[in-house]
Amino acid sequence: MSSSSRVVELRDAVVLVDGFPLLSGVTLELESGSLNVVTGANGAGKTSLLRLLGGLVALSSGSGVVSGVDLTTGDRRELRRRVGWLGHEGSFYDDLTATENLTFAAKALGRPLDEIGRVLERVGLSSRTKTPAKRLSAGQRRRLGLAWLLLRRPETWLLDEPYATLDDEGRTFFDELIGDVVKSGASVIVSAHDPLRSSALLPRTITLAGGRVVGDHS
Amino acid sequence: MPDTEDTFDLTPVAAPPTKRRGRWRTIGVLAVLVLAVLALLSQGLLHSLNYFETIDQAMNSRAQLGTETFRLEGVVKPHTIDRTSRGASFWMTGGDKKIFVDATGSPPQLFQANIPVVVEGHFTSETSDKFVATQILVKHTATYIAKYPNRVKAPNGTVR
Amino acid sequence: MIRTALLVAGKDLRIERRSRVLLWQVLPFGVMALVLSGLALGPNHAGNSSAGPGLFYLVMLLVALLMINRSQVIEGSSGTRTSIATLGLDPAGVFLGKALALALELWLTGVVVLAGSVLLLHTALVGSAEALPSVLVILAALAAAGTLYGALSGGGQGPATLLPVLSFPAFAPLLIAGERSYSDALHGGALWQWWVISLVALVVYLAIGILLYGVLEDS
Amino acid sequence: MIKQLSQRLLGPVTLVLLALTFWLGLWVTPPDRVQGNLVRLLYVHPAIAWVALYVSFGTSVIASSLYLWRRTRSVVMDRVASCAMEVSAVFLALTLITGSIWGRPTWGVWWAWDARLTSTAILLVFALGYLALRRANDDPELRARRSAVFAIIAAINVPIDHFSVDWWHTLHQGATVFTENGNFLVHGSMLWTLFLSLFAFTLLFFWLLRARYRLEVQRDARYAASLDEALAQRRREGVH
Numbered sequence: 001m002s003s004s005s006r007v008v009e010l011r012d013a014v015v016l017v018d019g020f021p022l023l024s025g026v027t028l029e030l031e032s033g034s035l036n037v038v039t040g041a042n043g044a045g046k047t048s049l050l051r052l053l054g055g056l057v058a059l060s061s062g063s064g065v066v067s068g069v070d071l072t073t074g075d076r077r078e079l080r081r082r083v084g085w086l087g088h089e090g091s092f093y094d095d096l097t098a099t100e101n102l103t104f105a106a107k108a109l110g111r112p113l114d115e116i117g118r119v120l121e122r123v124g125l126s127s128r129t130k131t132p133a134k135r136l137s138a139g140q141r142r143r144l145g146l147a148w149l150l151l152r153r154p155e156t157w158l159l160d161e162p163y164a165t166l167d168d169e170g171r172t173f174f175d176e177l178i179g180d181v182v183k184s185g186a187s188v189i190v191s192a193h194d195p196l197r198s199s200a201l202l203p204r205t206i207t208l209a210g211g212r213v214v215g216d217h218s
Numbered sequence: 219m220p221d222t223e224d225t226f227d228l229t230p231v232a233a234p235p236t237k238r239r240g241r242w243r244t245i246g247v248l249a250v251l252v253l254a255v256l257a258l259l260s261q262g263l264l265h266s267l268n269y270f271e272t273i274d275q276a277m278n279s280r281a282q283l284g285t286e287t288f289r290l291e292g293v294v295k296p297h298t299i300d301r302t303s304r305g306a307s308f309w310m311t312g313g314d315k316k317i318f319v320d321a322t323g324s325p326p327q328l329f330q331a332n333i334p335v336v337v338e339g340h341f342t343s344e345t346s347d348k349f350v351a352t353q354i355l356v357k358h359t360a361t362y363i364a365k366y367p368n369r370v371k372a373p374n375g376t377v378r
Numbered sequence: 379m380i381r382t383a384l385l386v387a388g389k390d391l392r393i394e395r396r397s398r399v400l401l402w403q404v405l406p407f408g409v410m411a412l413v414l415s416g417l418a419l420g421p422n423h424a425g426n427s428s429a430g431p432g433l434f435y436l437v438m439l440l441v442a443l444l445m446i447n448r449s450q451v452i453e454g455s456s457g458t459r460t461s462i463a464t465l466g467l468d469p470a471g472v473f474l475g476k477a478l479a480l481a482l483e484l485w486l487t488g489v490v491v492l493a494g495s496v497l498l499l500h501t502a503l504v505g506s507a508e509a510l511p512s513v514l515v516i517l518a519a520l521a522a523a524g525t526l527y528g529a530l531s532g533g534g535q536g537p538a539t540l541l542p543v544l545s546f547p548a549f550a551p552l553l554i555a556g557e558r559s560y561s562d563a564l565h566g567g568a569l570w571q572w573w574v575i576s577l578v579a580l581v582v583y584l585a586i587g588i589l590l591y592g593v594l595e596d597s
Numbered sequence: 598m599i600k601q602l603s604q605r606l607l608g609p610v611t612l613v614l615l616a617l618t619f620w621l622g623l624w625v626t627p628p629d630r631v632q633g634n635l636v637r638l639l640y641v642h643p644a645i646a647w648v649a650l651y652v653s654f655g656t657s658v659i660a661s662s663l664y665l666w667r668r669t670r671s672v673v674m675d676r677v678a679s680c681a682m683e684v685s686a687v688f689l690a691l692t693l694i695t696g697s698i699w700g701r702p703t704w705g706v707w708w709a710w711d712a713r714l715t716s717t718a719i720l721l722v723f724a725l726g727y728l729a730l731r732r733a734n735d736d737p738e739l740r741a742r743r744s745a746v747f748a749i750i751a752a753i754n755v756p757i758d759h760f761s762v763d764w765w766h767t768l769h770q771g772a773t774v775f776t777e778n779g780n781f782l783v784h785g786s787m788l789w790t791l792f793l794s795l796f797a798f799t800l801l802f803f804w805l806l807r808a809r810y811r812l813e814v815q816r817d818a819r820y821a822a823s824l825d826e827a828l829a830q831r832r833r834e835g836v837h
Contacts, residue, residue: 018736019820021831024831078466081233081464082233087460091461093452094458107385108382111231210832210836243379251753326701326702355703526750540730543726544726548750551761571764
């Protein structure tokens with residue numbers, strides 16, 4: 001874990017893709033082992049901020065250090081290996097089955113293969129292990145991504161609008177899971193439209209608008 | 219959704235470090251790359267092949283050439299050019315030997331007596347010195363000799 | 379690097395086996411292209427033309443373009459790209475893996491199309507068998523260069539029309555070396571020059587891929 | 598001071614030298630015994646070919662490799678690489694055109710599969726591919742990286758293309774093999790005019806490169822301005 005207790009340090013971070021400033025100057029510091037929620041309207045830059053923190057997109061200007069990796073001079077590939085990403089476009093290869101996808105990912109990062117059955121069962125996909133990913137529903141595909149995070153157990157969890165299509169039972173499952181993850185010492189950064197319902201988790205809420213931080217209260 | 223009971227250990231696990239031998243590997247691969255290109259250059263330059271056979275070469279490798287298509291170089295013998303509707307026929311000399319060339323297709327503009335040409339075609343048979351050509355190339359020698367006679371004629375050059 | 383390469387190659391081949399694109403779309407295309415070229419030559423030439431080697435490599439070039447595109451498309455969807463990016467695989471390993479998988483697929487198709495050209499275009503069987511080693515090396519070089527050009531032309535999301543424009547000049551010498559060594563093999567014994575060209579091209583593309591694939595990959 | 602002086606003088610000096618080359622080439626130097634006045638192309642074709650194959654293509658490749666090297670990576674390198682490649686595409690096309698004009702009377706055809714002509718054509722396709730690649734990407738950083746890699750690949754292909762075409766063109770089964778003596782004897786005033794033309798066209802290349810570079814700088818400035826505007830507009834989004 002990085003020496004300083006902060007997992008994220010950003011100063012005027014600007015992210016430009018095809019000429020459009022997704023982030024227009026974000027200055028932010030997040031403590032490691034904390035739960036942070038990033039809210040804001042559609043297009044406020046929530047997903048881009050998460051992608052920046054995951055090393056999935058390059059920094060156009062400004063400076064930043066995430067999990068000890070400098071965003072301008074450091075090796076972004078190293079940063080990408082340290083985070084767990086859960087998006088809403090489904091993960092890994094559409095043509096491979098859930099088990100094959102997890103086997104491939106596990107071998108890539110040296111995670112134990114025998115736990116694959118258990119994590120798939122934990123996210124409720126035990127009946128779908130043999131069907132190719134492209135035939136899974138959007139929700140099931142998201143759970144495959146979650147299964148990988150459970151197997152991967154990253155230092156930083158980046159969850160991009162995990163609550164978007166969940167029913168009530170799913171929401172409580174997620175609240176509980178996030179609680180466990182934070183308790184186990186990992187840092188969690190979730191992006192969501194509205195702040196978390198359950199107050200038990202006391203997250204720090206950061207509000208984005210126009211690609212910048214406009215509100216921050218923990 | 220699954221049972222709420224949680225037996226899962228979620229303590230973070232560090233990812234295996236990306237091996238930092240990038241520097242040595244880059245140098246090694248660069249060396250291989252340079253070696254490969256040098257191998258190609260050395261093979262290429264050492265054996266840069268001739269563009270054509272002179273009449274002497276062609277004559278003493280007749281058996282090998284047979285009736286195969288190749289390029290023959292020689293000088294157009296004056297007063298032997300006979301322009302037909304199909305093309306042109308003429309005698310071509312090289313060293314002390316001469317070959318009769320029957321070419322189809324209109325000869326190039328500069329085609330005239332006493333100039334070096336390269337013809338592409340093949341002998342009509344193993345022994346005959348009749349050469350059927352499909353193309354005539356005027357070989358402008360690499361030596362550009364001014365028109366005035368007082369310039370010394372350079373030794374036989376090759377195509378530019 | 380090698381371990382990643384084998385992992386990625388295994389994944390590509392498994393995707394191929396599961397989606398069967400190669401078996402049901404690319405292979406028939408190869409044979410059909412050969413039949414069409416036979417027809418294009420006209421009845422009296424199709425059987426005994428010396429254009430066998432040239433047509434074989436032209437068909438293999440078109441097949442290679444399809445496969446290169448396919449090899450990039452499976453990586454292309456944004457969900458796939460993001461999740462694979464978090465695995466932080468060694469780019470050189472990814473390059474070698476994908477090139478290896480593509481080479482194996484090209485070899486398989488190559489053998490089938492070679493058999494097709496012997497059957498349909500009556501190219502000599504013995505000569506074609508002798509030409510096989512040179513065919514394999516050329517197809518491997520095509521796979522290495524193709525993987526590089528696939529990533530260059532947008533890695534699955536870029537326009538598919540960009541790939542031929544970028545890759546044809548690089549494929550030209552491979553086509554020449556291939557055609558020449560195949561037709562020389564038909565007349566007995568390929569000239570060493572063509573081996574120099576194809577092996578140098580293979581080594582060069584593997585080297586460039588290992589060095590620069592990482593530059594192309596992270597968007 | 599020298600920099601401004603050389604900057605301002607580059608254009609006029611190039612024009613003077615070119616004029617001098619043409620004047621010498623067309624009137625002063627004698628016609629060739631075999632080719633007559635056709636040889637005057639000698640003062641145009643080799644010079645353009647020299648600029649196209651070595652000077653402009655070389656500049657682009659060097660600038661691209663410098664761009665790829667982390668320490669010397671800069672927007673300037675990317676601009677020089679792309680402008681040089683654009684100019685080299687023009688010179689490569691001119692090489693082919695003047696080459697064909699010269700070839701027509703001697704070969705009787707506009708295009709002969711001559712080894713040099715063919716490998717130059719392949720290089721021209723590479724240059725056009727490079728320009729197509731630049732148009733296909735609009736993210737400046739990604740575009741710069743990809744075109745730099747493509748330029749490196751093109752550079753390494755030059756020897757491969759050259760020899761494969763050369764051998765393809767001249768090789769026969771069991772051809773006799775001996776080195777070609779390419780001595781290049783040019784006489785008197787022709788020689789000086791030839792060297793002058795080489796120098797004049799090289800200057801022309803740098804003049805064109807600089808002009809194209811300035812255009813690129815303005816284009817980038819306009820692009821940067823639009824970025825600032827987009828940034829300001831984006832930030833206003835967050836205020837209301």
